[in-house]
Each structure stands twice: as structure tokens, then as C-alpha cells.
């Protein structure tokens with residue numbers, strides 16, 4: 001694998017222990033199944049406004065209440081020591097990231113949220129962040145806990161790492177270049193790429 005020179009992190013369920021209850025969000029919004037944001041985008045304006053308010057409320061509440069994944073602070077300190085460029089790519093609203101950032105004092109400030117344009121699994125946000133970081137896509141590692149994170153990274157031409165939550169390896173795990181059970185495995189992966 002090519003040298004890893006920058007990392008794009010998903011937020012919910014990757015940096016944080018997932019607590020967003022999508023079943024409850026769907027119930028309140030009035031959709032049966034499938035990705036919530038795509039369903040909202042397809043709604044008529046008035047219905048969409050109401051649905052977005054519900055989603056926003058849940059996301060910000062989640063950022064206020066959630067816990068970080070084990071090792072996040074340690075990982076960020078190590079990556080900052082290495083001067084590794086980092087970015088956040090989240091399907092959440094920007095305010096949800098800002099709430100989390102302020103709560104835990106993250107210095108990381110490069111973020112692409114859903115207000116910023118096309119959203120993963122579309123590769124556009126990955127391509128845009130890589131360009132902002134001035135790093136070739138092959139030298140970027142996208143880290144996430146869901147299929148869309150892996151698809152967006154893969155389609156853009158980055159390396160991908162899937163973080164497994166609750167010890168259950170999902171059926172799409174084979175799509176990712178790396179499957180990790182702890183964020184603290186990342187420095188070892190970065191080192192391994194250096195020596196190949």
C-alpha cells in the first residue's frame with residue numbers, strides 16, 4: 001500500500017461511540033427504512049423542513065451526550081506529533097461536529113459536513129478534502145464504521161479502514177483495505193505502509 005500522508009475520519013460511530021437511534025429518527029420523521037438523509041432530500045419543502053429539524057435535534061443531542069471511542073485523544077495526540085494532516089467527513093450537520101469539537105477541545109478544524117455539498121457514498125467530498133490537504137488520493141486513508149465511508153473512499157481512490165463497533169464484523173468488511181477493532185491500530189497501519 002502507498003504511504004499514508006493524510007487521514008479523513010468519519011465522526012459518528014468512528015470518533016464517537018454511536019448513540020444516534022436511526023430507528024427512532026425514522027419513526028419521528030415518518031420514513032420506513034433506508035438512509036435518512038436521502039429520504040429527507042426527496043421530500044416536499046415543508047415536510048423536509050420539519051424532518052431536517054428533527055434530525056438536527058437528534059444529531060446535536062448526540063454530540064452533547066456521546067462518549068468518544070477509546071483511544072481517540074491518544075490517537076489524535078500521536079497523529080499531531082507526526083504532523084499528519086487530518087479531516088472530518090460527516091453526514092451529520094456541521095453544528096454536530098462543532099458541538100463535539102468544542103466539548104473535547106479538538107484542534108482539528110478541516111471538516112466537510114452535509115451542508116457542504118454531495119455526501120458519501122458519493123466520492124466528491126473525499127476528493128475535495130484531499131485536494132484541500134494537497135495530498136494524492138492514493139496517500140489518503142479514509143476511516144469509518146459504515147459502508148458509505150468505505151464506498152466513498154474506495155471510489156475516490158483512497159485507502160480505507162473500517163472500524164468495527166460492538167465486535168460484530170459487518171458483511172461489507174471485505175470492501176475495506178483494513179479492518180480495525182480499535183483506533184489505536186492506525187499508527188501501526190501507517191508505519192506498515194511506510195516500510196513496504
Ligand SMILES: [Mg+2]
Pocket residue numbers: 010011012013014144145146
Ligand atoms: Mg459513522
